[in-house]
Amino acid sequence: KAGVTQTPRYLIKTRGQQVTLSCSPISGHRSVSWYQQTPGQGLQFLFEYFSETQRNKGNFPGRFSGRQFSNSRSEMNVSTLELGDSALYLCASSTDPGTAYGYTFGSGTRLTVV
Amino acid sequence: QQQVKQSPQSLIVQKGGISIINCAYENTAFDYFPWYQQFPGKGPALLIAIRPDVSEKKEGRFTISFNKSAKQFSLHIMDSQPGDSATYFCAASKKKGGSYIPTFGRGTSLIVHP
Numbered sequence: 001k002a003g004v005t006q007t008p009r010y011l012i013k014t015r016g017q018q019v020t021l022s023c024s025p026i027s028g029h030r031s032v033s034w035y036q037q038t039p040g041q042g043l044q045f046l047f048e049y050f051s052e053t054q055r056n057k058g059n060f061p062g063r064f065s066g067r068q069f070s071n072s073r074s075e076m077n078v079s080t081l082e083l084g085d086s087a088l089y090l091c092a093s094s095t096d097p098g099t100a101y102g103y104t105f106g107s108g109t110r111l112t113v114v
Numbered sequence: 115q116q117q118v119k120q121s122p123q124s125l126i127v128q129k130g131g132i133s134i135i136n137c138a139y140e141n142t143a144f145d146y147f148p149w150y151q152q153f154p155g156k157g158p159a160l161l162i163a164i165r166p167d168v169s170e171k172k173e174g175r176f177t178i179s180f181n182k183s184a185k186q187f188s189l190h191i192m193d194s195q196p197g198d199s200a201t202y203f204c205a206a207s208k209k210k211g212g213s214y215i216p217t218f219g220r221g222t223s224l225i226v227h228p
Contacts, residue, residue, distance in 0.1 A: 004157070031213060043158070043203060043218040048211075055211045090157050094213075103216075105150075105157030 002026065004093050004106035012112045018079040021109045025072050025093030031055075032074040033103060034066060037088040046089075049074055081113045117141055118206050120219025128227050133191040135222045137204035140185065144206035146214055149178065149189050152201045152221075161202070162189070194226045 005024040013019050025032050033056075034046040045058035049068035066076045072093075078085055088110050092103035119138045127133050137147075145166055150158035164171045164178040164187065171178045177190040191198055201223050205216035 033215070042220040045215060045217070048213055048215065050213065055213055056215055092157070103160070105159065107155065107157050 004091055004104055006089075006091050006106035006109050008109060009107070010110045010112075012114060013081050015081055015083060015113055017081050018077065019081060019111060021076045021078075021089055021091075021111070023074045023076070023091030023093075023106060025074070025091075026095075026104055029093035029095045029104075030072055031094040031096070031103075032068055032072065033092045033094075034074070034076050035090040035092065036060075037090055037108070038086075043090070046076070078111075083113050086111060086113045116220075117217045118204060118219045120204050120222060122222060123220070124223045124225075126225045126227065127194050129194065129196060131194050131226075133189075133194045133198070133224055133226070135189045135202055135204065135224075136186065137188065137206075137219050138184075138186045139206045141206070141208065142185070143208045144217075145209075146207040146216075147178070147180065147187050148205050148207065148216060149176075150203040150205065150218075152203065158203055191224075194224075196226045196228050199224055199226050 007022045031050045033048040035043045037043050048056040052068045063079045068074045088108045090108045092105045094103045148163035149161045151161045152158040162173050162176050166182050175192045180187040201221045203221045204219040207214040207216040
């Protein structure tokens with residue numbers, strides 16, 4: 001069974017640019033969440049999508065946005081990149097987030113803003 | 115405001131020793147407490163989890179101890195092995211908008227010397 005797939009694995013962007021990250025959840029999983037991981041702040045929740053609807057949102061500026069498609073694949077977009085956006089962006093999927101039985105994470109996309 | 119406080123930040127133990135990682139939370143609305151293990155280059159993976167109506171849960175060499183009145187919980191790794199060397203995250207979850215959203219601690223980097 002394929003796991004959560006995130007593409008690309010590594011990305012280098014220039015300050016001011018925008019970037020789109022992709023996440024393909026485990027087959028059958030309808031919930032996709034995104035997290036930002038940095039050494040200083042740890043894992044911080046960005047947003048969660050369930051059946052194409054954003055159900056929860058973390059405390060990030062509007063430059064961070066996402067969407068989910070009918071096949072449950074999700075994309076995350078960051079506009080007007082800042083140096084502080086350099087981080088590992090993790091996607092996690094769940095078959096039923098209401099059961100609390102944890103998420104399955106992908107290996108992440110390492111974004112470097114220069 | 116850090117809702118889940120984790121300590122220590124780093125931990126070094128000898129092979130065969132006991133590794134202990136502690137977490138504390140503030141919000142009594144949290145009702146699910148998972149621990150995640152993360153190896154370099156990988157996303158976090160669910161290791162073990164507990165609900166607050168249970169004081170202890172054991173799975174193999176991994177044990178969660180939970181103290182509801184003190185709002186503290188800890189992970190014990192018995193007979194620690196070099197393969198256990200990883201970063202460990204505690205988390206506390208509560209239902210929001212129909213989904214359980216985990217709030218993570220800052221992580222503990224564990225090194226087990228052979």
